[in-house]
Amino acid sequence: MDIIFYIAAVIAFIATVGVVTRKNAIHALLYLVVSLLAVSVIFFVLGAPFVAALEVIVYAGAIMVLFVFAIMMLNLGKDGIAKESPFLNFGSWLIPAILCLVLLGELGYVFYFHQVGDHDLREIGPKEVSSSLFGGYVLAVELAGMLLMAGIVGAYHVGREKKREYHRYMQNLETNTEDYE
Amino acid sequence: MSETWAQILIIICVLLGTVTIAAGLIYVERKMLAVWQQRSGPNRVGPFGSLQVLADMIKIFFKEDWIPPFVDKKVFILAPTIIMLSILMSFSIVPFAPGLVVADMNVGLLFFLAMSSLGTYTIILAGWSSDNKYALIGGVRGAAQMISYEVFMSLSLMGVVLQTGSFNMTDIVNSQKGLWNVIPQFIGFVIFLLAGIAETHRLPFDLPEAESELVAGYHSEYSGMKFGMFFVGEYLGITLISCMIALLFFGGWLGPSFLPGIVWFLIKMFAFILFFILLRAALPRPRYDQLMGLGWKVLLPLSLLNVLVTGAIVLLNS
Numbered sequence: 001m002d003i004i005f006y007i008a009a010v011i012a013f014i015a016t017v018g019v020v021t022r023k024n025a026i027h028a029l030l031y032l033v034v035s036l037l038a039v040s041v042i043f044f045v046l047g048a049p050f051v052a053a054l055e056v057i058v059y060a061g062a063i064m065v066l067f068v069f070a071i072m073m074l075n076l077g078k079d080g081i082a083k084e085s086p087f088l089n090f091g092s093w094l095i096p097a098i099l100c101l102v103l104l105g106e107l108g109y110v111f112y113f114h115q116v117g118d119h120d121l122r123e124i125g126p127k128e129v130s131s132s133l134f135g136g137y138v139l140a141v142e143l144a145g146m147l148l149m150a151g152i153v154g155a156y157h158v159g160r161e162k163k164r165e166y167h168r169y170m171q172n173l174e175t176n177t178e179d180y181e
Numbered sequence: 182m183s184e185t186w187a188q189i190l191i192i193i194c195v196l197l198g199t200v201t202i203a204a205g206l207i208y209v210e211r212k213m214l215a216v217w218q219q220r221s222g223p224n225r226v227g228p229f230g231s232l233q234v235l236a237d238m239i240k241i242f243f244k245e246d247w248i249p250p251f252v253d254k255k256v257f258i259l260a261p262t263i264i265m266l267s268i269l270m271s272f273s274i275v276p277f278a279p280g281l282v283v284a285d286m287n288v289g290l291l292f293f294l295a296m297s298s299l300g301t302y303t304i305i306l307a308g309w310s311s312d313n314k315y316a317l318i319g320g321v322r323g324a325a326q327m328i329s330y331e332v333f334m335s336l337s338l339m340g341v342v343l344q345t346g347s348f349n350m351t352d353i354v355n356s357q358k359g360l361w362n363v364i365p366q367f368i369g370f371v372i373f374l375l376a377g378i379a380e381t382h383r384l385p386f387d388l389p390e391a392e393s394e395l396v397a398g399y400h401s402e403y404s405g406m407k408f409g410m411f412f413v414g415e416y417l418g419i420t421l422i423s424c425m426i427a428l429l430f431f432g433g434w435l436g437p438s439f440l441p442g443i444v445w446f447l448i449k450m451f452a453f454i455l456f457f458i459l460l461r462a463a464l465p466r467p468r469y470d471q472l473m474g475l476g477w478k479v480l481l482p483l484s485l486l487n488v489l490v491t492g493a494i495v496l497l498n499s
Contacts, residue, residue: 026256026309033302053291057335061298062328065305069324072309072317125287126348 005045012038023081025071029064036060047123192273192283199272203416208234210416210458217462238409246405249311256310261400261407264303264414268421271296275424276351278434278443289350290342293425294335297380301327303414304382304389308399319398322469323382323389329476330379336484337372340491341429354433363430368487370430372480377426379472381418384461388469423453 015038018031036059043052074080133141208223208231215222223230248257274289276282286292301324308320342348344365345356353362363370379386390398400411427433427449434442467475 024253026253026306030256030259030306049286049288050291053288053295056295057291057298061295061301062331065298065301065324065328068302068305068309069321072305072321126291 005042008038008041008045011035012042023084025074025080025084026068029068029071032067033060033064036064047121050124050126050129188283191281195272195275195277195283196269199269199417199420200413202420203413204234204238206416206419206454207237207412209454210461213455213458214462217459241406241409244405246407249402251312252402253310253312256306257402258407260303260307260310261403261410261414263306264300265410265417267296267299267303268414268417271421272424274350275421275428276354276433277446278441279351281443282351285349285351288348290338290348290353290429294331294338297334298327298331300380300418301331303411304399307403307411308389311399311402313402315395315397316399316401319389319391319395319401323399326379326382326386326388326472329473330376333372333476333480333484334376334380336481336488337369337376338429339488340366340369343488343491343495350428350433354428354435357432357435361430361432361435366430366487366491368483369491370426372484372487373429374426375475375480377422378457378460379476381415381422383415383419383457385464385466386472387466388472391466393466419454419457420450423450423457426453 012035015031015035019028019035022028022031036055040052040055040060043049043055211233212222212230223233226232226236248254271293273283274286274292276285284292304323304327305320308316308318308323311317341353341362344362345353347353347356382389389395390400392398395401400408403411424446427446431449433449434446436442436445
């Protein structure tokens with residue numbers, strides 16, 4: 001299974017670099033989808049099939065579709081590409097890249113000297129995940145539920161129709177009948 | 182080693198079998214539509230027109246595969262492959278008979294849901310990359326329809342999962358030995374059937390490609406084998422949804438023992454495929470807001486209620 005892990009990790013890495021460097025927003029989002037799928041494969045290999053499936057259903061299947069949907073409606077096209085082109089000049093990515101290198105160095109140091117990540121992995125099935133969600137972490141689940149409920153109520157409030165709108169045929173019909181009266 | 186070879190053989194059989202059935206459905210659909218509409222249907226190529234599929238295949242392979250100059254080329258080529266890939270991947274969790282399954286995962290049902298949610302990309306990307314207003318409208322409709330109906334699709338299956346206590350497809354079929362799930366889970370079955378039609382965007386829910394208003398919707402700009410992949414992908418989708426209905430609600434391979442299990446499974450599967458075709462012959466297309474209204478205002482509360490009641494009954498019985 002080790003080789004699958006490394007292949008998925010390399011794909012995730014390349015795809016994530018692609019997300020940053022693509023100028024076309026839809027292409028960047030597609031790279032992000034590939035990256036999420038690769039991460040889901042990593043979860044699967046590490047013995048968490050339930051989380052892997054949820055990663056694909058929720059992130060790759062629902063949230064990213066909505067992202068693509070929204071960007072599709074914005075219709076950025078060539079203007080968007082022209083606008084994003086100067087974003088990636090040398091000056092703007094130099095400092096973040098140095099910061100990332102420092103973080104990478106720290107990560108390597110931690111892994112090298114503390115020897116985390118042994119291979120005594122064990123598969124966690126759906127039942128175990130659910131019993132810990134609704135056992136030990138029930139408060140967090142309830143809080144997340146309340147947050148989602150507030151979001152739904154807010155969305156309903158924002159999207160509510162202010163007044164009743166008639167179809168223009170109906171409006172014409174009304175004005176016409178008034179004329180006749 | 183022989184076990185590995187047996188597994189590879191199963192994979193090849195499933196792949197070839199499903200693609201052959203999907204291609205053969207083109208003929209079955211045309212012939213059955215003709216029967217229901219009192220026409221003859223295809224009757225020129227071969228006995229009773231049975232070689233029509235072959236003729237169509239040869240035609241579609243030799244047609245010019247034209248990529249319009251204004252499209253986003255990479256995404257345009259990528260889009261039709263996604264639906265084939267995601268649906269063929271879903272077949273890996275379908276147990277055709279005891280032991281005859283590619284991957285007997287403990288999250289099998291979730292894997293099916295994950296793959297069907299990835300299928301949304303094919304419509305949305307085909308619609309966007311075509312750079313055509315009809316294709317874009319089709320893509321937007323398809324995305325909204327499929328995201329909405331995915332919600333009820335997964336919720337309607339939770340009743341079955343609650344009764345079985347497992348996401349594993351083999352366990353789900355084995356738990357129906359006494360009584361098929363369609364009786365205790367009738368509401369779940371109806372919701373899954375409707376959501377399945379909407380997910381495969383078949384008539385009467387084919388709003389993304391509504392040919393009377395959108396030319397051909399999201400695949401207006403496609404030609405040759407790329408169009409063929411959308412077409413075969415749609416039939417693969419029908420086959421998959423019919424398989425899932427047979428497995429989840431009608432006991433899969435279970436049946437009286439005078440026929441082997443796989444035959445029972447195929448009988449049930451083809452019954453639902455014919456039902457899908459009958460729907461196309463019988464029903465008109467609803468308006469788009471009616472489709473979404475039905476989904477969010479009727480099916481969502483019903484499926485939530487179904488989960489609640491099933492959960493309460495399972496809790497009482499345990």
